[in-house]
Amino acid sequence: MTTEITAYEKVKLARSSTRATTADYIKGVTDKFIELHGDRRFGDDSAVIGGIGTICGMPITVIGTEKGHDMGERMARKFGCASPEGYRKALRLVKQAEKFSRPVLFFVDIQGANPGAGAEERGIAEAIAENLYEFGAVKTPMLTIVIGEGGSGGALALSVADEIWMLENAYYSVIAPESCASILFKEPSRASEVAEYLKMTAPDLNGFGVVERIIGEPSDFTDDNAVAKFMSDLKVQIAEKFAQLKKTSVKKLVARRYDKYRRIGKYTEL
C-alpha cells in the first residue's frame, strides 16, 4: 500500500503503462468472457472493449476503455480515447444487459474522449450526452470501477452507475491538471499544484459522495502473484455487490441512482 503521496504522483501512477488495463481486469475477474463488437451504426471502436461474461457464475455485461500496454497495442487502441462508436457500442450493450437483466460492470481508464475531427463530425458530444441520459434510468444494477484515469466527459459517459469504486491511485477529474494549469494559470508547469486544487483523488471523491468504495491496489502491478491475489479479492467484492444490488427492486435502484446524482451540489428543494 502506498501512503502519503501527492495528488499529482497519483495522476502519474494512474497513467503508468505497467498498470493493469481493462483487458487484464476482465481476465482477472470474470470466469468467462465473450467480446461483442460494433455500434451497429458506423463501426467498432477498438478503444472500448465490451461483451458478456460471468463472475462467480453470474452473467454480467462488461464494458471498459482499453489503453493497451506496449506502443503497438496502445496505437491500435487509440490510447483508450473512445470515439462516438465506442460510446454507442456501450449504449447498445447496456440496453442489451437491461433486456436480459444482467448487471453492468464498467472499467474506466481514459484520458479523455477522442479529440479528433472525425469524432466531432460523428457527434461525440451527442454520443456522450445520450449515455448519461440513458444510463441514469437503466433497469439493471450498474457498477463502475475507475482503474486508472477518469478523464472528464469521456470517462463520465462510461461510468453512470449505482456505485462507483476507485482504485486508490486512480483519479477522476473535470480536466487534466496540465490543461487546467495552462488555461487558468497560463503555466502548465503548475500541474502538480493544480492537481491538489482539483480534488481529484479517490479519497476526495469518496468525501464528495461520488465514490462509494476505494480499492487498495498492489504496490507493484508487475508482481504477478500480488496482482492475481488482488484480482481474486476484487472479483469477490464485485460479485457480492451485484448479488446485493440484484435484491433491490429495479424501480428503487433507478430512483436511488437519480438521487445519488441529484444530490451532488443540491441547493434547491422543490
Added chain:
Amino acid sequence: MSGVLETMLHSEKNAVCCKCKKSVSEAELVKRYFICPECHAYDRIPPRARIEYLTDKDSFNELFCADIDADPISFPGYAEKKAASRKKSGETEAVLCGTARIGGYETCIFVMNSEFMMASMGTVVGDRIASLFEYAIKRKLPVIGYAASGGARMQEGVLSLMQMVKTSIAAKKHSDAGLLFIVCLTDPTMGGVTASFATLGDIIIAEPNALIGFAGRRVIEQNTGGKLPESFQSAEFQLEHGVIDGIVERKDQRDYLTDVLSMHAEKWGVKA
C-alpha cells in the same frame, strides 16, 4: 414595467461588435436583435434581453434565483473571478431560469449567460437546470433552453463534471413524462454542456454561425496536426452532420417556438 430592451433602446451608449470590433449604438443593436449592422455577426444577447425577445410581455417569472455563491473545493482565484462576473453581469450565476409564456403557451425557460464565466456549468448552474426540469414535470410544462457554454466549470472540479449527469437525467425524467424539450444552441456551446442536456432536446435548433462542439479547435488541431476549415463546428456544420434539426434566425425564433409549442399543445392543455 420597462424592460431591458426598452432601456437599451433609449440608451446613448455604444457597444463593440464581437466580430468586426466596430462601435455600434446599443439602440441600433436592440432593433436588430443584437446582430451587427456592419458585419452581420450574431452578438451575444444579455439573458434578460433574450427572454424579452422570446416571451410574451411581462410573462417571465424568475425561479431558482437564490443567491448561492458556491465554492465547493475552495479553488484558488475562483471567488474573485466569480465576484467580477457577478458585478459585471448583475446576475448571480451563469443561467437564468423561470416560467414564461411564448405565443400564449406556458413554458419553463432557461437562458445561459456567456458573459458570466463563459457560461460554464458548476453546481449552481446544474442545480438550477435540474430544478427547472423537475418543476416542469410537476406542472406538466415544456422546457425551452437556450444553451451557451465553454463547458464544465473547472473551478468546481469533479462536482461540475457530475452536473452533466444530473442535468441529463433530469431531462430524461422530463422526457419520460411525455413532455417537450426544445433547445437552441447559441454561440458558443462547447464541452460538457454540448455533451449533456444541450444535445438532448426533442428538437434542437441553433443560431446561424454559432460555434457548437465538444473539444476545442486548438486541441483538435494539436491532436491531428492539421488545420481545420473555418466552418468546422459551426451551426451549419452541425446541421450537415445531423446533430441539429435546423438553424433559425433570431427574428424568427419566437414564431418558430410558438409553432412547435402549438403542435404539442394537447400534451399539456389548451392555450392560456
